[in-house]
Amino acid sequence: MSALEQSAVADRGGPAQPLLSVKGLQKHFPVRESGALPWVKKGPARKVHAVDGVDFAVAKGETLGIVGESGCGKSTTARLIARLIDADQGSLVFDGEGVAEFGGMALKDYRRNLQMVFQDSFASLNPRLTMEEAIAFGPRAHGLPAREASARARALLARVGLAPEQFGGRYAHELSGGQRQRVNIARALAFEPRLLILDEAVAALDKSVQAQVLNLLRELKEERGLTYLFISHDLHVVRYFSDRVMVMYLGQVVEIGAVEAIYGAARHPYTSALLSAVPSMDPANRTQRSPLAGDPPNPIDPPAGCRFRDRCVHARAVCAEQAPRMLPLDAGGRHFARCHMNDLASGYASSAPAANPEAVQ
Amino acid sequence: MSLALDAGSTPATLPAQRSRGYWSRVLRRLSRDPVTLACAAILLLILLAAVFAPLIAPADPFKGSMIKRLQPIGAEGFLLGTDELGRDMLTRLIYGGRQSLLMGVLPVVLAFGIGTTIGVIAGYVGGRVNMVIMRTLDVFYAFPSVLLAVAISGALGAGLNNCLLALTLVFVPQVTRVAESVTTQVRQLDYIEAARMSGAGPWMIVREQVLGNVLGPIFVYSTGLISVCMILASGLSFLGLGVKPPEPEWGLMLNTLRPAIFQNPLVAALPGAMIFITSICFNLLADGIRSAMDIRS
Numbered sequence: 001m002s003a004l005e006q007s008a009v010a011d012r013g014g015p016a017q018p019l020l021s022v023k024g025l026q027k028h029f030p031v032r033e034s035g036a037l038p039w040v041k042k043g044p045a046r047k048v049h050a051v052d053g054v055d056f057a058v059a060k061g062e063t064l065g066i067v068g069e070s071g072c073g074k075s076t077t078a079r080l081i082a083r084l085i086d087a088d089q090g091s092l093v094f095d096g097e098g099v100a101e102f103g104g105m106a107l108k109d110y111r112r113n114l115q116m117v118f119q120d121s122f123a124s125l126n127p128r129l130t131m132e133e134a135i136a137f138g139p140r141a142h143g144l145p146a147r148e149a150s151a152r153a154r155a156l157l158a159r160v161g162l163a164p165e166q167f168g169g170r171y172a173h174e175l176s177g178g179q180r181q182r183v184n185i186a187r188a189l190a191f192e193p194r195l196l197i198l199d200e201a202v203a204a205l206d207k208s209v210q211a212q213v214l215n216l217l218r219e220l221k222e223e224r225g226l227t228y229l230f231i232s233h234d235l236h237v238v239r240y241f242s243d244r245v246m247v248m249y250l251g252q253v254v255e256i257g258a259v260e261a262i263y264g265a266a267r268h269p270y271t272s273a274l275l276s277a278v279p280s281m282d283p284a285n286r287t288q289r290s291p292l293a294g295d296p297p298n299p300i301d302p303p304a305g306c307r308f309r310d311r312c313v314h315a316r317a318v319c320a321e322q323a324p325r326m327l328p329l330d331a332g333g334r335h336f337a338r339c340h341m342n343d344l345a346s347g348y349a350s351s352a353p354a355a356n357p358e359a360v361q
Numbered sequence: 362m363s364l365a366l367d368a369g370s371t372p373a374t375l376p377a378q379r380s381r382g383y384w385s386r387v388l389r390r391l392s393r394d395p396v397t398l399a400c401a402a403i404l405l406l407i408l409l410a411a412v413f414a415p416l417i418a419p420a421d422p423f424k425g426s427m428i429k430r431l432q433p434i435g436a437e438g439f440l441l442g443t444d445e446l447g448r449d450m451l452t453r454l455i456y457g458g459r460q461s462l463l464m465g466v467l468p469v470v471l472a473f474g475i476g477t478t479i480g481v482i483a484g485y486v487g488g489r490v491n492m493v494i495m496r497t498l499d500v501f502y503a504f505p506s507v508l509l510a511v512a513i514s515g516a517l518g519a520g521l522n523n524c525l526l527a528l529t530l531v532f533v534p535q536v537t538r539v540a541e542s543v544t545t546q547v548r549q550l551d552y553i554e555a556a557r558m559s560g561a562g563p564w565m566i567v568r569e570q571v572l573g574n575v576l577g578p579i580f581v582y583s584t585g586l587i588s589v590c591m592i593l594a595s596g597l598s599f600l601g602l603g604v605k606p607p608e609p610e611w612g613l614m615l616n617t618l619r620p621a622i623f624q625n626p627l628v629a630a631l632p633g634a635m636i637f638i639t640s641i642c643f644n645l646l647a648d649g650i651r652s653a654m655d656i657r658s
Contacts, residue, residue, distance in 0.1 A: 084554055111560045124551035128383060128573035134552075137569065138559030171383070187555065 013096040018057035019195055019227050020114075025054040025080055025090035031300060049299050050076040052251035054090070055326070058195070063221070063228040065242030065259075067235060067274065069296055073251040074231045078199045081229070082116050083107060095194075112142065115188035119200035121180035125172035131157065132168035135187045142191070156186035160216060178209035182216065189220065197229045202237065214241055235278050239263055244334070247271045250296055250307045253326065257335035267329055267337040270308045306340065309354065314341060318351035390653040397649025400642040407639060411458035420449035422456040422609050431625045442628040444614065445621050446607075450628055453609040454635055460521070460610040461636070464603065465591030465643075468525055472532035473583040479533070480540025481575060485548055485567055495541060498534040506531050510593050514602040524603040528593060532586055539582045543575040577654050584647035588640030595636050611636050 028047035051073045058064050066074050080087045083100065091098060094113060098104030118124040125134055135153035140146060154164035160182040172180060181201060188196055198217070202210045214237070220226060232238050238245060239259055246256040247270065255268040266272045273292045280286070294311055297303055303310055309319040318340055327342050329335040340346040391397055410417060419440070426447035434442045441450040483494040501509065513527035547553065548571070556566045595612025597603040604610040606617060614632040622629045 082558055084557060108560045111558055114558075116555070116558050118551040118555065120551055124555050126552045126556075126570050126574065129570075137556060137561065141556075141559050141561030141565055184555075187559075191559070 015060055017060070017096055018093075019060045019095055020081070020229075021057040021093040022077075022081065023055050023091045023093070025051055025077065025092075026088045027051040027076055027080055027085065028088055046300055049251050049302050051080060051087075052302070054248075054251075054253055056246055056253060056256060058227055058229060060194075061221075061225060061227055062243040063230050063241060065238035065245040066229065066231045066248060067233065067238050067245060068248035069274075070233070071296060071299065072248045074233075074248055075199055076251075077248070078116065078197050078229065078231055082114060082197060083110070084116075108142075112191045113193050114195045114197065115191060115193040116197040116199060117181070117184050117188050117201040119203055121177050121184055121204065122172060124184055125180055127172050130169050130171060131162075131175070131183050132164070134172075134183065135190055138187065138190045152190060153186070156189055157183070159189075159220075160186045162186075176209075177205055178213060181205060181213055185213075185216065185220070189224070192224070193226070195227045195229065197231070199231045200233070201230075203232060203234065210237070217241075235275065247274065250299055250302055252307060252338065253336075254308065254339070255335075255337040257329075257337075261330070261335045267335070267342055268308075268339045269312050269314055269341075271337075273311075306338075315354040316340075316348055316351035317354055318347050319354065322346070387650075387653045391649060394649050394653065396645055397653070400645045400649070403638065404642045404646065407458050407635075408462060410455050411462055414455045414459060418449075418452040418455045420452045422448060422452045423607055424448065431621055431628065433625060434627050441631060442625065444618055444628070450631055453614060454611070454631060457609040457611045457614060457632065457635070458639075460598075460604050460608060461591060461594065461612070461639070464521075464525065464528065464594035464598075464610075465587050465639070468528035468594075469532055469583050469586045469590050471525075471529045472536045472586070473579065475529070476533045476536025476583075477540045477576070477579055480537040480579070481544045481567060481571065483537070484541040484544025484575075485563065485571060487545070487548070491541070491545075495538070498537055501531075501534040506535075506589070507593060507596060510597060511600065511602065514597050519602050519605065521604060524594065524597050527597070528590055531593065532583075532590065535586065536579060536583055540575060540579050543578050544571060547571055547574050581647055581651040581654065584650065585644055587643040587647075591636060591640050591643075 027050050029050055031046040031048060054073070054077055056064070066077065068074050076085070079085050080090075081092065083092075091101070092110075093099070094105060094110055099110045100107045125131075129137070132150055132153045135156055136146070136149035139149040139152055144152070154168055157164040157167055162179060162182055167175070167179070167183075172183075175183065184201075201217075202213050205213060217228070218241075221228060228241075230238065230242055242259055244256065244258050245262040247254050247262065247268065249270050255262065255266065255271045262271060263275065266275060277292060292311060297307065297310055303320070304323070305321055306312070306315070306319040306324050309315040312319065322340075324338045324340045324343065324346065326336050326338045329337055329342060340348040426443075428447065429436075429439070429443050430445055430447040432439050432443040432447075434440075436442055439449050439451070441454065444450055444453065479494060479498075483491045504512070510527050510531045513530055514524055517523035517527060553566065553570060556570045561569075594603060595610075595615065598610050598612035599616040601616075604613050606613060611632040615629075615636070618629040618632065
């Protein structure tokens with residue numbers, strides 16, 4: 001048993017305790033002023049509300065899918081969780097322990113428990129390193145002797161289905177996209193992590209390779225008791241791969257619930273619109289018009305009240321007046337949505353319909 | 362051919378085999394480029410001649426003769442004629458390579474080391490550190506490099522060491538700028554984020570993940586600077602700020618032979634020809650290495 005495995009954090013809280021809890025995560029990027037004198041203030045500082053108060057928890061051993069349009073804050077959320085960028089606000093609790101806070105777990109230990117696979121398989125591999133060196137880098141950074149790190153790299157290559165004799169000495173440009181993504185998965189597994197963030201990890205692969213990689217990820221999950229955070233814009237893949245689904249819109253979570261609840265009985269108009277945008281396999285069910293019109297509003301000045309109201313078919317006056325809360329919709333407390341229509345106390349029922357030119361009637 | 366086949370179809374039983382390494386591939390590509398090879402050969406010849414000057418030079422570089430001044434090329438006993446003090450030109454050109462190559466190469470080597478260090482730090486750390494470093498170096502860009510070299514050299518006083526220092530200072534900002542821009546590009550790539558995720562410290566990331574990807578372009582750029590540096594060095598010597606007479610140095614020789622341009626133009630042009638040949642060889646060599654290193658072309 002190597003030093004690396006000994007020091008890995010064991011399952012402490014038991015199966016009932018969430019592996020990762022995210023509370024009030026927020027990141028606003030300052031808008032860089034342009035012009036000849038960028039530091040001269042021309043007005044109030046403007047900010048892109050990339051992630052604006054995101055709360056959720058990931059249970060041990062589950063796959064949580066995160067979906068949403070481009071620019072909704074999926075990837076920023078992933079990077080905030082990975083601590084690749086620092087959050088403005090919010091806290092991360094990993095298996096009952098605060099991350100990088102007083103009395104909590106050190107960032108280095110946290111990162112050993114959490115790894116990430118990126119979308120661009122080519123950019124995420126150093127062109128000057130062989131695949132074996134690329135995988136062995138992390139374990140070496142944690143103090144594993146070079147020889148053991150290489151042995152581990154070869155074992156991992158074999159595990160992800162690449163013969164180490166054949167692929168260990170190759171460079172990134174000598175591999176296909178699917179093979180590269182397998183190497184990236186092997187690299188992420190080099191620490192025995194408990195949580196894997198898959199940021200559009202299969203989006204760039206063609207369908208047949210995508211299925212192979214997804215099956216590999218499934219096997220690895222069974223085998224090592226992994227928990228996945230699966231970020232994707234592909235609703236079919238998310239449905240196939242996830243246990244629960246979280247829908248994001250403009251930096252906020254709008255709905256979260258089990259796959260069946262989201263795909264079968266969505267309670268937020270945005271989720272319904274997203275799902276009806278999925279092309280059907282049956283030509284008789286061909287969609288004749290776009291279920292969602294327009295683009296998401298500018299995240300620099302998100303609309304007051306509900307952020308989706310400009311594009312929502314059901315918008316009423318109350319939607320502009322107050323921001324909807326995240327409400328539990330079932331007895332088990334697993335299905336939540338952020339919409340006034342589900343909130344009897346919101347006054348939605350008595351509110352006047354809003355004139356909404358963008359929404360498709 | 363058999364080699365290429367082996368790399369593709371390695372049987373699974375063999376130990377992990379590195380597919381042809383990056384540098385061996387670069388060398389292979391270089392060996393197929395006749396222009397680059399010719400330039401390298403000429404430079405090697407000049408370098409060897411300079412190193413072994415006492416063994417191969419036909420005469421004493423300092424011993425002149427008042428009777429045999431400004432002999433033409435091909436004169437008896439003087440293959441390339443004599444200079445204004447009757448010293449053998451061939452000997453002095455061979456010896457001159459010592460100082461000229463030193464003054465052309467050493468400042469660039471020093472600037473490569475210093476500039477890469479500063480530039481990679483600025484590029485990797487980014488933010489304010491980057492701004493302070495790069496804006497400070499921008500000050501040097503306000504002056505044309507010739508003027509800057511002359512000014513620094515003039516302020517420090519004549520002499521070989523001061524001249525080397527001045528030239529190094531001229532090239533540090535240029536190398537730094539290239540190093541900074543390449544590092545900034547590399548830093549935002551996913552593999553650096555993956556390395557950060559692995560918990561490695563910045564020093565280890567820079568050493569193992571960044572340097573390998575930035576040294577190539579910086580090296581090629583610096584090689585191209587050698588020719589500029591030689592010309593600047595010759596210029597400094599020409600102005601009397603570098604090497605002192607009677608030391609043989611191409612720039613200085615060009616200066617001292619200047620009055621003889623009407624009596625014996627061919628001999629007077631020889632040091633200039635040497636500067637030209639050497640610098641163009643360095644330029645073409647840099648170009649060749651650049652294209653050989655671009656492995657995906």
